[in-house]
Amino acid sequence: MSKTAIITAKDVDVFYGDKQALDKIALDIPEYKVTSLIGPSGCGKSTFLRCINRMNDLVPIARVEGDIRIAGQDIYAPEVDVVALRAQVGMVFQKPNPFPKSIYENVAYGPKIHGLAKGKTEMDELVQWALEKAGLWNEVKDRLDQPGTGLSGGQQQRLCIARTIAVKPKVVLMDEPCSALDPIATAIIEELIDELRQNFTIVIVTHSMQQAARVSQRTAFFHLGTLVETGPTKNIFTSPEDERTQNYITGRIG
Amino acid sequence: MATVDTNTPHDALDLVNSQRKKGVEFVVMAILILCSLVAVLVTVGIVLSLIFEAYRFFERIPMTEFLFGTQWSPQTALRADQVAAEGAFGAVPLITGTLLISFIAMCVATPLGLMSAIYLSEYASKRFRDFVKPALEILAGIPTVVYGFFAALTVAPLLRSGGESVGLNVSSESALAAGLIMGMMIIPLISSLSDDVINSVPQAMRDASLGLGATHSETIRKVVLPSAIPGVAGALLLAASRAIGETMIVVMAAGLAANLTANPLEAVTTITAQIVALLTGDQEFDSAKTLSAFALGLLLFVVTLCLNIIALRIVRKYQEQYD
Ligand SMILES: Nc1ncnc2c1ncn2[C@@H]1O[C@H](COP(=O)(O)OP(=O)(O)OP(=O)(O)O)[C@@H](O)[C@H]1O
Ligand SMILES: [Mg+2]
Numbered sequence: 001m002s003k004t005a006i007i008t009a010k011d012v013d014v015f016y017g018d019k020q021a022l023d024k025i026a027l028d029i030p031e032y033k034v035t036s037l038i039g040p041s042g043c044g045k046s047t048f049l050r051c052i053n054r055m056n057d058l059v060p061i062a063r064v065e066g067d068i069r070i071a072g073q074d075i076y077a078p079e080v081d082v083v084a085l086r087a088q089v090g091m092v093f094q095k096p097n098p099f100p101k102s103i104y105e106n107v108a109y110g111p112k113i114h115g116l117a118k119g120k121t122e123m124d125e126l127v128q129w130a131l132e133k134a135g136l137w138n139e140v141k142d143r144l145d146q147p148g149t150g151l152s153g154g155q156q157q158r159l160c161i162a163r164t165i166a167v168k169p170k171v172v173l174m175d176e177p178c179s180a181l182d183p184i185a186t187a188i189i190e191e192l193i194d195e196l197r198q199n200f201t202i203v204i205v206t207h208s209m210q211q212a213a214r215v216s217q218r219t220a221f222f223h224l225g226t227l228v229e230t231g232p233t234k235n236i237f238t239s240p241e242d243e244r245t246q247n248y249i250t251g252r253i254g
Numbered sequence: 255m256a257t258v259d260t261n262t263p264h265d266a267l268d269l270v271n272s273q274r275k276k277g278v279e280f281v282v283m284a285i286l287i288l289c290s291l292v293a294v295l296v297t298v299g300i301v302l303s304l305i306f307e308a309y310r311f312f313e314r315i316p317m318t319e320f321l322f323g324t325q326w327s328p329q330t331a332l333r334a335d336q337v338a339a340e341g342a343f344g345a346v347p348l349i350t351g352t353l354l355i356s357f358i359a360m361c362v363a364t365p366l367g368l369m370s371a372i373y374l375s376e377y378a379s380k381r382f383r384d385f386v387k388p389a390l391e392i393l394a395g396i397p398t399v400v401y402g403f404f405a406a407l408t409v410a411p412l413l414r415s416g417g418e419s420v421g422l423n424v425s426s427e428s429a430l431a432a433g434l435i436m437g438m439m440i441i442p443l444i445s446s447l448s449d450d451v452i453n454s455v456p457q458a459m460r461d462a463s464l465g466l467g468a469t470h471s472e473t474i475r476k477v478v479l480p481s482a483i484p485g486v487a488g489a490l491l492l493a494a495s496r497a498i499g500e501t502m503i504v505v506m507a508a509g510l511a512a513n514l515t516a517n518p519l520e521a522v523t524t525i526t527a528q529i530v531a532l533l534t535g536d537q538e539f540d541s542a543k544t545l546s547a548f549a550l551g552l553l554l555f556v557v558t559l560c561l562n563i564i565a566l567r568i569v570r571k572y573q574e575q576y577d
Contacts, residue, residue: 055465060380087467097458100481109476110466160462167466 006031006201007052007171012066014047014056021047023225034193034202036212036233039222040248045205048222049173052203053089054082070171087114090164094176096156098148103140106148106159107131110167126166134162135192154185161192165200172196174204178211190215209249213237221245304555307548314542315343320549322346326512328532328543343546345553347512351429351522355508356497358433358518359440364490367444374445375452376474394442398502405435405507422519427509430518436503440493447492451485452478484568491565495558501526525554
């Protein structure tokens with residue numbers, strides 16, 4: 001599996017001030033697959049996810065040590081431009097957070113910043129492509145100029161996904177993308193994630209065992225800041241090797 | 255046990271013995287109502303007397319003359335029995351003077367206040383912020399009379415000698431001196447309100463933008479500021495209304511000459527400065543001169559009230575946006 005790994009993490013420690021949040025994490029994430037991170041609350045899933053696009057840089061007290069590579073490149077190397085990194089590694093947040101701008105402007109925001117489209121028609125095409133990929137085009141194509149904040153929660157989250165993939169990143173990180181959504185919106189997004197994996201490598205944090213089982217090919221189980229077990233999702237859920245994993249997926253800890 | 259036992263007798267709840275407290279409650283409430291009534295009644299009284307006295311003024315001087323006349327020279331009666339012309343009561347020079355000085359003040363305070371708010375809320379380290387914010391609040395707490403003599407004794411002479419050295423004729427009391435110092439005075443108001451507004455833009459917006467690979471300054475320019483603009487506009491209107499109503503600085507630094515001019519280097523006067531001039535010294539409560547102060551007061555009140563209402567509306571609407 002590590003032959004096709006696009007992200008490799010080795011010996012990753014994260015500290016918030018004096019408190020250690022992650023301890024010696026080593027994880028390989030394969031390309032064009034969905035990898036889910038599961039584990040009880042506070043075990044460091046979000047922290048690990050935020051290491052991958054260096055959003056932790058924004059937390060003044062956070063300190064990241066160890067080695068994380070994307071396509072072989074050390075993303076914490078001094079010469080790395082965080083801005084360029086985040087263009088390659090997009091992120092979808094727990095709570096849908098569209099900008100208070102029009103639907104079109106929301107999607108066009110990233111491409112504009114990175115100069116991905118030359119001229120209006122190219123931008124229009126890119127916006128349409130992203131919205132189609134996010135399964136939102138048909139619902140919004142007649143009201144692209146209306147505010148993105150006026151959409152329903154599920155639509156907003158798909159808008160956020162469209163906004164992220166419009167930049168054409170290699171990796172999309174999702175931190176509990178469905179936790180604010182109802183089951184129907186959740187089902188739509190899960191379907192979407194499955195399709196997105198054709199073009200993107202996806203890492204998703206989820207609290208729902210069913211969701212991890214439905215959307216991901218690989219699963220990593222975190223517990224108290226350590227990575228306990230990782231493997232094909234099927235194996236993790238049917239024959240976990242570690243007792244803590246077993247306890248968690250059967251609902252005994254968490 | 256499958257069913258709830260309802261047969262065992264239990265103690266009755268004490269629900270009636272609260273009579274004692276009702277009296278206290280009533281008294282407390284009455285005191286509170288009285289206190290709030292005082293403030294309300296005083297306000298109503300002031301407004302009514304403004305309107306009433308202004309009405310008496312308008313009985314003598316037509317309102318159109320007051321609002322559109324370009325001559326302001328309320329006659330200065332030396333003796334009560336002196337027979338003289340009524341004087342001219344055209345408020346236009348006062349209005350333009352007020353606007354000119356407030357405009358200069360806003361031109362100074364808007365960029366400075368806004369930039370420092372952006373710096374404080376987005377870039378400054380926590381330590382720096384903890385030091386500068388209280389310092390700004392001290393600036394806001396300086397009595398305006400201190401600003402006033404600073405303007406009159408330091409800034410105005412500086413402008414005058416500076417102007418002379420480049421061949422400009424700056425009068426010793428000028429709209430510029432008053433406006434500059436008034437600008438300094440309202441910087442803290444603008445920066446602390448704008449700082450609040452900028453801080454209330456949700457972190458999720460910034461995360462979204464940064465997560466898409468936008469730089470810090472792109473995020474500020476394209477996401478944070480556009481979201482904050484309505485609130486900032488409200489802050490600016492509040493500051494403007496403060497500038498229009500400001501008195502001490504203009505009395506001391508802008509002069510009392512009712513010039514109708516747009517030249518900031520000349521002396522101008524304002525509504526507030528004229529009210530002070532009209533009412534200092536012995537008064538005759540019947541003369542048009544004294545009554546005109548009430549008309550000016552009413553004018554000022556209406557203008558600043560409107561500005562405040564609009565500003566508060568904007569600020570409130572903005573706050574609702576993210577609730
Ligand atoms: N900004 C921060 N400052 C200090 N400590 C933090 C910060 N963010 C996270 N932590 C700590 O790091 C540990 C891991 O947090 P993290 O958010 O990664 O957990 P999580 O697995 O995502 O939990 P959840 O499932 O509840 O989202 C927790 O103990 C948390 O208290
Ligand atoms: Mg989390």
